[in-house]
Amino acid sequence: MSAERILRIGLIALACSGIAKAQSDVPSQAVQQEVLKAEASRDEAMQKADMAVLNRIYADNVVIVNTRGVHLTKAQRLADFQSGDLKFLSFDQGDYSFHIYGDAVVLNGRANSVVQFHGKVNRVPRKFTLTYVKLNGEWRLVAQSETLIDQPQ
Amino acid sequence: MSEHTYMRKELRIAALLVIVALGMMGVASSQEATHEPDADIQKAILAADNERYDAMQKKDMAALDRLHGDGLVFINTKGRMLNKAEYLEEIRSGALKFLSVETDDYTFCIYGDTAIMSGRAKSVVEYHGVVNKKPRRFTSVFIKMHGQWVLVAHQATLIADESN
Numbered sequence: 001m002s003a004e005r006i007l008r009i010g011l012i013a014l015a016c017s018g019i020a021k022a023q024s025d026v027p028s029q030a031v032q033q034e035v036l037k038a039e040a041s042r043d044e045a046m047q048k049a050d051m052a053v054l055n056r057i058y059a060d061n062v063v064i065v066n067t068r069g070v071h072l073t074k075a076q077r078l079a080d081f082q083s084g085d086l087k088f089l090s091f092d093q094g095d096y097s098f099h100i101y102g103d104a105v106v107l108n109g110r111a112n113s114v115v116q117f118h119g120k121v122n123r124v125p126r127k128f129t130l131t132y133v134k135l136n137g138e139w140r141l142v143a144q145s146e147t148l149i150d151q152p153q
Numbered sequence: 154m155s156e157h158t159y160m161r162k163e164l165r166i167a168a169l170l171v172i173v174a175l176g177m178m179g180v181a182s183s184q185e186a187t188h189e190p191d192a193d194i195q196k197a198i199l200a201a202d203n204e205r206y207d208a209m210q211k212k213d214m215a216a217l218d219r220l221h222g223d224g225l226v227f228i229n230t231k232g233r234m235l236n237k238a239e240y241l242e243e244i245r246s247g248a249l250k251f252l253s254v255e256t257d258d259y260t261f262c263i264y265g266d267t268a269i270m271s272g273r274a275k276s277v278v279e280y281h282g283v284v285n286k287k288p289r290r291f292t293s294v295f296i297k298m299h300g301q302w303v304l305v306a307h308q309a310t311l312i313a314d315e316s317n
Contacts, residue, residue, distance in 0.1 A: 061262045063271045069290040069312035071260070071271060099224040099305060101296045104267035106306045108226050108234060127232045129308045131294050133264045142262060143269045145292040145308035149232030 028100050035098070035105045035132050038139040047088050049081045059133070059140040066117075067126055067146045080117075089114040089121065103134040111146070124148045195261045198268050198295050201302045206254045209244055217241055222296060222305035229280070230289055230309045252277040252284070256291075266297040274309065288312045 038057060045053035055078065064072040072080075080086035092112040099106040107130040115122045131143040201220060208216035218241065225237035235243070243249040258273040270293045278285045294306035 059262075063260055063262055063269050063292060065271065065290045065292050065308070065310055067310060069288075069310040071290055097226065099222075099226065101222075101224075101267065101298075101305065104264070104294075104296065106224075106226060106294055108228070108306075125232075127228045127234055127308075129226065129228060129292065129294075129306050131267070131269060131306065133267055135264065142264060142267075143271070143292055143294065145228075145290075145310065147228055147230060147232045147308060147310045 028098075031100050031105060032098050035107060035139055036096075038132060038141075039107065039130070042141065043091060043093065046081060047091055049084070051078060051082055054078055054081060056138070057141055059135065059142045062141055063143045065145045067122065067124075067148050085118050087116045089116055105132045105139070106130075107132065110149075124151065191261070191263050194263050194268060195259075198261070198270055198302050199259075201295065201304075202256075202270070202293070205304065206251065209249075210251050210254070212244060212247075214241060214245055217244065219301070220303055222298065222303045224305055226306045228308040230285070230287075230311050248281050250279040252279055268295040268297075268302065269293070270295065273312070 041053055042057045044050070045057070058074045058077065060074060062074045062077070064074075064077050066072060077086075090113055093109060095110040097108045108128065109130075110125060110127055112125045126146045126148050128144065128146045130141060132139045133142045134140075204216065205220045207213075208220065221237050221241070223237060225240060227235040227237075227240045229235065240249075253276055255275040256272050257275075260269075260271045262269040272291060273288060274291055275286075275288045289309045289311050291307060291309045293304055295302045296305050297303075
């Protein structure tokens with residue numbers, strides 16, 4: 001076999017492997033859909049206090065900062081849902097924006113949900129940042145931060 | 154050698170080359186996903202963050218441009234969401250000024266080329282003429298791009314007075 005022919009086959013093989021790699025990079029639209037699906041599951045689970053789903057979506061080392069500037073662990077957040085200390089009286093969340101960095105997605109949005117936290121009702125709209133990372137093929141929430149939107153006086 | 158045998162030999166070589174190429178890609182990919190110790194990553198991120206604060210105080214716009222991802226989303230303590238251009242303009246114009254920088258109580262979580270850094274800030278900040286000394290919790294998301302950790306998301310929340 002001529003050297004030229006081997007080289008040609010080699011180039012075709014490399015091109016094929018390149019196609020395989022490109023196909024493995026999920027298009028951003030598909031990633032957004034996957035993350036939105038995970039987020040929809042989390043939203044539903046928060047309202048129903050479905051601990052199994054919440055346990056699956058929150059990463060073990062998730063970093064949570066609530067609107068009072070308190071840093072919470074996964075165990076603390078799940079305990080709030082389980083005990084009923086954190087309850088959604090209505091649920092309204094949207095205005096999403098996505099930034100995708102490989103297997104990490106930063107999802108920003110606005111929440112107008114009415115929340116009862118340790119007996120206090122909070123109706124103030126808030127901005128949030130959620131960071132999802134794909135771990136073992138599943139989108140898991142690794143960071144959540146919320147800030148009340150300053151209301152004009 | 155018949156044409157048929159010749160083609161089969163070529164196919165075998167092509168298949169072998171595909172396997173070698175895919176193997177090489179796998180090695181490269183796994184190298185990207187690992188293996189710098191977390192302590193070294195934390196140091197690198199803290200260094201990038203210190204450089205960021207230093208650049209903010211000096212209004213070093215070139216350094217700030219380099220240290221923030223183009224898709225930066227910055228949510229300040231008022232719940233205002235800023236993109237990179239808006240955030241850098243606040244620094245450049247002097248609308249946002251750090252009168253002192255003090256951060257502590259860090260938590261790091263590292264997932265390959267994604268790092269979450271959370272902490273407490275007691276920096277004194279002047280924002281649109283109003284001085285804010287209230288402590289706040291922040292969460293920063295850093296992504297390693299082209300060998301450099303850059304800030305792609307940051308959110309700050311005032312720490313509520315527990316007497317309220």
